[in-house]
Amino acid sequence: MQRFQDRVAVITGAAGGIGRATALRLSEEGATVIAVDLDEEGGGSVAEATGGAFIRADVTDEAAVEALFARVRGEYGSVDAAFNNAGISPPDDDSILTTSLDTWRRVQEVNLTSVYLCCKYALPHMRAQGKGAIVNTASFVATMGAATSQVSYTASKGGVLALSRELGVQFAREGIRVNALSPGPVDTPLLRELFAKDPERAARRLVHVPLGRFAEATEIAAAVAFLASDDASFVTASNFLVDGGISGAYVTPI
Numbered sequence: 001m002q003r004f005q006d007r008v009a010v011i012t013g014a015a016g017g018i019g020r021a022t023a024l025r026l027s028e029e030g031a032t033v034i035a036v037d038l039d040e041e042g043g044g045s046v047a048e049a050t051g052g053a054f055i056r057a058d059v060t061d062e063a064a065v066e067a068l069f070a071r072v073r074g075e076y077g078s079v080d081a082a083f084n085n086a087g088i089s090p091p092d093d094d095s096i097l098t099t100s101l102d103t104w105r106r107v108q109e110v111n112l113t114s115v116y117l118c119c120k121y122a123l124p125h126m127r128a129q130g131k132g133a134i135v136n137t138a139s140f141v142a143t144m145g146a147a148t149s150q151v152s153y154t155a156s157k158g159g160v161l162a163l164s165r166e167l168g169v170q171f172a173r174e175g176i177r178v179n180a181l182s183p184g185p186v187d188t189p190l191l192r193e194l195f196a197k198d199p200e201r202a203a204r205r206l207v208h209v210p211l212g213r214f215a216e217a218t219e220i221a222a223a224v225a226f227l228a229s230d231d232a233s234f235v236t237a238s239n240f241l242v243d244g245g246i247s248g249a250y251v252t253p254i
């Protein structure tokens with residue numbers, strides 16, 4: 001499939017697990033991928049693997065985000081897809097009873113304000129082109145409650161979901177689609193290490209997943225590729241859950 005032939009895709013958090021897998025997937029399908037991250041080594045390695053470019057930018061910095069999208073349009077001719085995916089999940093974001101205001105604010109900045117900024121500065125280019133697809137990374141915790149709280153993270157992802165829905169509706173008739181992608185837990189090195197050390201913690205979570213395992217980053221990338229492509233031409237303002245069935249489950253198979 002070459003669904004992204006002659007298209008330019010900007011991916012934030014491209015050095016991370018989901019971002020990297022998506023950069024590889026979109027470039028395999030013909031996209032020119034602009035990888036954006038704070039991590040120069042990881043971002044550079046993604047650019048090498050995709051044959052695209054790496055731009056170091058902090059997605060919480062308004063001037064940097066505005067300049068990023070202007071540069072991409074100026075140098076590569078268009079901004080066809082924006083995958084606003086950078087995010088953090090720090091250990092000090094925990095129960096509301098113990099999470100400090102500083103931690104709350106930092107997580108809101110990186111996870112939610114960044115998505116506001118990336119949409120704000122990608123949209124004018126897409127409006128000028130009369131087309132574009134935005135995919136914002138939320139999470140299944142925007143839809144489900146967890147007693148293992150990460151309170152600011154969850155609230156930030158709820159914000160990403162509501163923001164995406166609103167933009168999807170507002171810009172629908174201008175040829176621009178905006179969707180929230182809500183992954184379930186993904187098998188990243190961090191998660192594996194955490195749960196290898198503590199099998200009970202892993203079991204507590206896995207029992208809720210009908211498919212009985214965590215997602216591979218490539219499975220999330222496949223969903224982004226669909227949402228950002230013309231195959232999803234009638235999909236906008238959606239909460240696209242790729243969660244192994246978690247959000248639909250009451251009792252799971254043994």
Ligand code: NAD
Nearest residue numbers: 013015016017018037038058059085086087139183185186
């Ligand atoms: P990751 O930590 O592997 O990647 C995140 C990337 O974002 C990192 O490369 C980091 O350097 C970058 N980043 C952080 N702050 C930044 C900033 N201010 N500016 C630019 N780049 C910045 O995480 P991941 O697992 O690939 O997650 C990607 C997205 O998916 C996140 O939004 C995360 O919340 C979401 N998500 C992950 C899971 C999961 O289980 N891994 C589940 C649901 C949702």
